[in-house]
Amino acid sequence: MVEWTDSERAIITSIFSNLDYEEIGRKSLCRCLIVYPWTQRYFGGFGNLYNAETILCNPLIAAHGTRILHGLDRALKNMDDIKNTYAELSLLHSDKLHVDPDNFRLLADCLTVVIAAKMGPAFTVDTQVAWQKFLSVVVSALGRQYH
Amino acid sequence: MSLTSKQKATVKDFFSKMSTRSDDIGAEALSRLVAVYPQTKSYFSHWKDASPGSAPVRKHGITIMGGVYDAVGKIDDLKGGLLSLSELHAFMLRVDPVNFKLLAHCMLVCMSMIFPEEFTPQVHVAVDKFLAQLALALAEKYR
Numbered sequence: 522m523v524e525w526t527d528s529e530r531a532i533i534t535s536i537f538s539n540l541d542y543e544e545i546g547r548k549s550l551c552r553c554l555i556v557y558p559w560t561q562r563y564f565g566g567f568g569n570l571y572n573a574e575t576i577l578c579n580p581l582i583a584a585h586g587t588r589i590l591h592g593l594d595r596a597l598k599n600m601d602d603i604k605n606t607y608a609e610l611s612l613l614h615s616d617k618l619h620v621d622p623d624n625f626r627l628l629a630d631c632l633t634v635v636i637a638a639k640m641g642p643a644f645t646v647d648t649q650v651a652w653q654k655f656l657s658v659v660v661s662a663l664g665r666q667y668h
Numbered sequence: 669m670s671l672t673s674k675q676k677a678t679v680k681d682f683f684s685k686m687s688t689r690s691d692d693i694g695a696e697a698l699s700r701l702v703a704v705y706p707q708t709k710s711y712f713s714h715w716k717d718a719s720p721g722s723a724p725v726r727k728h729g730i731t732i733m734g735g736v737y738d739a740v741g742k743i744d745d746l747k748g749g750l751l752s753l754s755e756l757h758a759f760m761l762r763v764d765p766v767n768f769k770l771l772a773h774c775m776l777v778c779m780s781m782i783f784p785e786e787f788t789p790q791v792h793v794a795v796d797k798f799l800a801q802l803a804l805a806l807a808e809k810y811r
Binding site for chain 1: 696699700703704720721773776777778780781782784787789790792793796
């Protein structure tokens with residue numbers, strides 16, 4: 522069981538309450554596809570991903586980024602049992618989507634970079650510690666049901 | 669995953685823009701490394717205080733960043749240019765190379781925080797590749 526301090530809970534809740542899901546979701550997924558181009562393998566049906574510019578203008582990618590970010594809401598609402606909250610999603614990614622779970626880590630890193638850019642100095646050391654702890658629990662839960 | 673000439677130019681350009689804040693970025697990055705990945709403190713047991721923001725951590729972060737800037741100047745031959753640094757890390761410091769990735773991530777976060785407009789996805793991929801190549805050059809003499 523993951524233990525969360527009151528401070529960590531407050532930090533995570535605060536980040537989400539100030540989050541522009543569309544902006545941050547789009548930016549994070551686009552950044553992932555640009556910085557780690559092999560991740561594009563999962564987006565064959567998403568139209569033009571020819572270069573960074575087209576990726577950044579792609580509305581299907583933007584919509585999907587928003588969707589992924591809203592997927593994190595479940596973890597926020599169930600911080601004390603993220604593992605079971607994502608059991609079904611983990612199976613989906615394993616059995617239907619066939620996503621290499623290392624990609625969850627890559628996307629999480631891009632999300633961290635985007636949030637850092639948005640928050641600037643407000644992304645303090647303690648904030649980064651709590652945020653990365655949260656994401657690593659999510660990433661671990663999403664990879665847990667792979668077989 | 670070697671750098672294209674365009675990416676080398678991107679790296680040089682961004683590091684030049686960053687130079688006024690390079691000390692801050694180095695100090696912050698190492699502070700965040702020991703905070704987010706506490707196991708990295710194992711390399712600093714000889715310091716009285718290896719906590720994030722402490723004087724030895726900040727000073728050492730600045731030293732490391734100086735090394736990274738030096739590597740930018742040697743971007744066309746990192747393996748050759750970083751030979752003695754690689755020997756230092758391989759035979760004396762013996763830092764597990766997995767930690768180079770962790771520090772690189774913390775550096776990217778700091779760059780993004782301090783230069784949000786300039787640290788575009790295109791700059792991000794070029795700098796990430798550069799730091800990965802730097803790490804490889806540092807690990808060259810390990811075995």
